[in-house]
Amino acid sequence: DSGVTQTPKHLITATGQRVTLRCSPRSGDLSVYWYQQSLDQGLQFLIQYYNGEERAKGNILERFSAQQFPDLHSELNLSSLELGDSALYFCASSVDGTGGPTDTQYFGPGTRLTVL
Amino acid sequence: KNQVEQSPQSLIILEGKNCTLQCNYTVSPFSNLRWYKQDTGRGPVSLTIMTFSENTKSNGRYTATLDADTKQSSLHITASQLSDSASYICVVSDVNQAGTALIFGKGTTLSVSS
Numbered sequence: 615d616s617g618v619t620q621t622p623k624h625l626i627t628a629t630g631q632r633v634t635l636r637c638s639p640r641s642g643d644l645s646v647y648w649y650q651q652s653l654d655q656g657l658q659f660l661i662q663y664y665n666g667e668e669r670a671k672g673n674i675l676e677r678f679s680a681q682q683f684p685d686l687h688s689e690l691n692l693s694s695l696e697l698g699d700s701a702l703y704f705c706a707s708s709v710d711g712t713g714g715p716t717d718t719q720y721f722g723p724g725t726r727l728t729v730l
Numbered sequence: 731k732n733q734v735e736q737s738p739q740s741l742i743i744l745e746g747k748n749c750t751l752q753c754n755y756t757v758s759p760f761s762n763l764r765w766y767k768q769d770t771g772r773g774p775v776s777l778t779i780m781t782f783s784e785n786t787k788s789n790g791r792y793t794a795t796l797d798a799d800t801k802q803s804s805l806h807i808t809a810s811q812l813s814d815s816a817s818y819i820c821v822v823s824d825v826n827q828a829g830t831a832l833i834f835g836k837g838t839t840l841s842v843s844s
Contacts, residue, residue: 616773656819656836657774670831704773713823713832715762715781721773 617641618722620705626728632693635725637705639686645669645711646688647719648680649704657704663688664711695729702726733757734822734835742841747810751838753803753820761823765794765805768817768837777805777818810842 617640627633639646648660650673659672663682674680677695682688692699703726706719734755743749755763762781766774778787778794780803786795791808807814817837824831 616775618773657834659832659834672831702771706773713761715779718776718779719832721775723773724771726771 616720616722618705618707618720620703620722620725622725623723624726624728626730627695628730629695629697631695631729632691633695633727635690635692635703635705635727637688637690637707637722639688639705639707640720643707643709643720644686645708646682646686647706647708648674648688648690649706650701651704651724652698652701660690662711669711692727697729700727700729734820734833736818736820736835736838738838739836740839740841742843743810745810745812745842745844748806748808749810749840751805751807751818751820751840753805753835755801755803755820755822755833755835757822757824757833758801763794763796763803763823764821764832765792765803766819766821768819770816774819807840810840812842812844815840815842 619638621636645664647662649657651657660674662670680690702724704724706721708717708719737752764779765777768774780796782798793806796803819837820835822833
């Protein structure tokens with residue numbers, strides 16, 4: 615158990631809908647990352663937050679948005695969903711978010727999103 | 731474009747045997763290179779993290795090597811166990827993006843059979 619929690623575990627929805635994925639980081643970790651993992655793709659970095667502020671942006675679509683709240687939990691909002699958005703969405707947390715050699719990322723169990 | 735390429739794509743070995751997974755990258759300069767283990771349907775778990783000045787790092791039966799000159803890394807698994815069946819992902823940190831952009835390889839899927 616990494617200490618990172620994600621809800622829900624599974625989500626099934628229809629095209630055009632909007633969903634919210636939730637992540638609680640490990641106690642003491644200030645940085646949160648979101649990743650997407652499709653069947654035939656590796657992990658794709660979406661976005662990173664540090665202590666409530668956006669720190670880095672990856673391949674995140676305009677239809678997707680995220681935020682980190684004062685209690686450090688984070689939410690990833692996916693809107694106007696398409697079939698191709700079906701994937702595993704992982705949240706990870708780390709202490710200082712620098713990506714340095716001592717800044718280990720701990721991954722949550724993921725949310726499996728299925729868009730029908 | 732910064733890339734991380736892993737080989738082989740998949741590998742099947744017998745329990746107790748050793749194996750070596752390869753990772754080639756074009757990220758330059760880079761901050762560090764990580765190997766993760768990902769069980770099916772679960773989040774990745776960190777195995778090793780190496781900076782450019784480190785040549786080798788071990789974590790139990792897992793030993794990672796790094797050649798920063800040739801931009802190659804390998805992960806050697808000794809005396810494999812059934813529980814080693816997983817995807818192994820090589821990740822390189824792109825220092826140009828403040829060290830927060832991790833570039834992931836697609837992984838090598840290892841199957842250990844009895």
